[in-house]
Amino acid sequence: MTNQNERTLVLIKPDGVQRGLVGNIISRLESRGLKIASLKFIRIKRTLAEQHYGVHKNQPFFPKLVDFITSSPVVAIVFQGRNAVELTRNTMGQTNPSEAAPGTIRGDLAIDIGRNLIHGSDSIKTAQEEILLFFTANEILDYQLSTDTWITEP
Numbered sequence: 001m002t003n004q005n006e007r008t009l010v011l012i013k014p015d016g017v018q019r020g021l022v023g024n025i026i027s028r029l030e031s032r033g034l035k036i037a038s039l040k041f042i043r044i045k046r047t048l049a050e051q052h053y054g055v056h057k058n059q060p061f062f063p064k065l066v067d068f069i070t071s072s073p074v075v076a077i078v079f080q081g082r083n084a085v086e087l088t089r090n091t092m093g094q095t096n097p098s099e100a101a102p103g104t105i106r107g108d109l110a111i112d113i114g115r116n117l118i119h120g121s122d123s124i125k126t127a128q129e130e131i132l133l134f135f136t137a138n139e140i141l142d143y144q145l146s147t148d149t150w151i152t153e154p
Helices: 014-018 022-031 046-052 062-069 084-092 105-109 124-134
Strands: 006-012 035-042 074-081 118-120
Touching: 006 022, 006 084, 006 124, 014 022, 014 074, 022 035, 022 074, 022 084, 022 105, 046 062, 046 124, 074 084, 084 105, 084 118, 084 124
Parallel strands: none
Antiparallel strands: 006 074, 006 118, 035 074
16 A cells, blocks of 8 residues: 555544534545545444553553443544545644644544544554454445545655
8 A cells, every 4th residue: 555545544433423523523634635435433332442442451541431432423434645644643633632733623622631522543553453443345445536636746
């Protein structure tokens, strides 16, 4: 996969869904030049949540993370584009919204670290692993947009 076709996982968390921010969040990422390769509206089962957040298993906040992500539906999205992981992370803003820059999703729309609206993979390796938790290979589409050449140089 070339850098142009880098993929990342984004989860719009229960607070983003409940607050009606799904369209706003997707729009911000698409406006940066990323394209949707797959999208699902799902309720995450506890076993999947524990697997997804496994890196935090020994942290005191782990049970709250699992309880929260399973409390309401989420939107799972695979975004694709040049430097998709880094671009998504920068657009999301710092994990703690009080430290997130204005203009970022968290900086503009969130105030509490426990309700920070969005998850995005933190590396290419993590993205590849996380995408496989939520999507099968057949569910991810690779296609050209007519605007691709207007977003990045070949």
